[in-house]
Amino acid sequence: MSVTVQQLAARDAEALRALLARDPSHNLYLLGLLEEFGLNSAEGQGGFSYWGRFDGQTLTAAVFVGGAGGLLVPSASDGTATGMIADALADRVRLRGAVGDKPAVDALVRSLCVGRPKLSRTYRLFAVSADDLGPFTNPLLRLAREEDLPRLMPLAAGAIQELHERDALAEDPHFEARVAQRVRARRTYVLEENGELVFKVDIGSRSQYGAELENLYTLPSQRKKGHATLCLGQISRFLLSSLPRLTLRVEEKDESLARIARRVGYHAGRTQRVVLVD
Template sequence: MLRSPTARVLDEGDEPAVHRLLATDPVAACVLAGRVELTGTAPVAVGAPLWGFGSGRSLEAVCLAGANLIPFAVPGAERAAAAAFAELARRAGRRCSTIVGPAASVAPLWDLLAPYWGPCRDHRARQPLLAIDGPPAIAPETRVRPVRTDELDILLPAAVAMFTEEIGVSPLRIDGGAGYRARLAELVRAGRSLAWIEDGQVVFKAEIGAVSRAACQVQGVWVAPQHRGAGIGAAGTAAVVEYARSTVAPVVSLYVNDFNATARAAYRRVGFREVGQFSSVLF
């Protein structure tokens, strides 16, 4: 008798299968691939349960159940994987602040979890996933550079403003912002926080929040309100693309809210193309 695929917590023996699965779409799987490349798949090393869906050691989907719940499935397996992951998630209870990932994987998972975890604070069902694998189409802003460690206190207010504007709540509401500051400091030390700082003020900033061997994902793009409308977002992002492609990964990606017409237009000018759809459920 054939056994139906089931979901389970993965271990170090599953690492080759996880790599094969995530390599089917390196841009969409960038966050997960970066985590696995850094830590492997042993439960203690990953720091959060990594669930897998499939038969034996063969995998059709995975889901990282950490601060964010991040599902990823091959086309055609999304609904079956969602049913299996939703069962594990219901048993564990909600510990995440966001469900985020490819829309085809997030949508069926949220459909099953909403009766138990809902209502959510916001559901962004369509977030175009964009990528660029060549030089930017416009001139980069030359004043954008990696942030120095002694500039963390200059960067932090801009990062808090970006987070609050984008997510709708302040990152300072939990532990006084200590965890958020620590994560930002980690990115600065790694050379993955870039900004244009003028007279002690941030004009533009962005972080390279996730990195795998194949791709990286830009997050937290922000322009100071008084400088908006002058093309700084596009030129600053072009600088980030140029830096990331030369020092981090060959493909640069990001995802954007479908209703943010200004940002989408800026990214098109830089040379990004749409390669998929993401979705986010915010609690």
């Protein structure tokens, strides 16, 4: 059986969806991208493409390539399958960021990263379904509004600083626009107390298969008050009324957030890796 790597075209959309749906929890980010933006086979049109490994006529692994390497997201698979795609992309892509199952991201780094990444962190992917949820809720959690943006921006920047050790306000000229766009898309939830925003969480990716939560952040002065537990329970209960599952990436060394996730009902899955090169 011949093994080939090629850029995916419109005719491959159903094969890609079927591949990702075999392990929906570990492919939620890619499933959300596919559902929201479709499969764009022209790399210069829309700024992204998908590449796949085929064993004969069967698609066995795929990699999302955004911004000519600005973000690479491999499908959940062993490193060997992803590595073959990475080797084929070596002359086309300059890796600047990647996220996904650790063996698959490791394979991308080996083939496409020159030198040491600026940041490399391992995470545990936690998942929950409606049957797993505990009794934690806070009905005061609400969608962020555009008038919240001046108060929201410090929390959004604080989340990036803790997660990626980056000053997003200073380093990213488009950061504020992205935060605002996420608010307009109804993907950011906040908790307000005494006129102050004390907690935020984003819906990073959403599809019929579920949603991935990200950038969960409590203002440092408001920690150890139960906000994260109650608000994570609240948004999880709300989203799981219409979705089959949710996921949340928790850094391996973040024992506090891992305890919160488990208390709410999330179960730990496989290890993921996030890499930033520059």
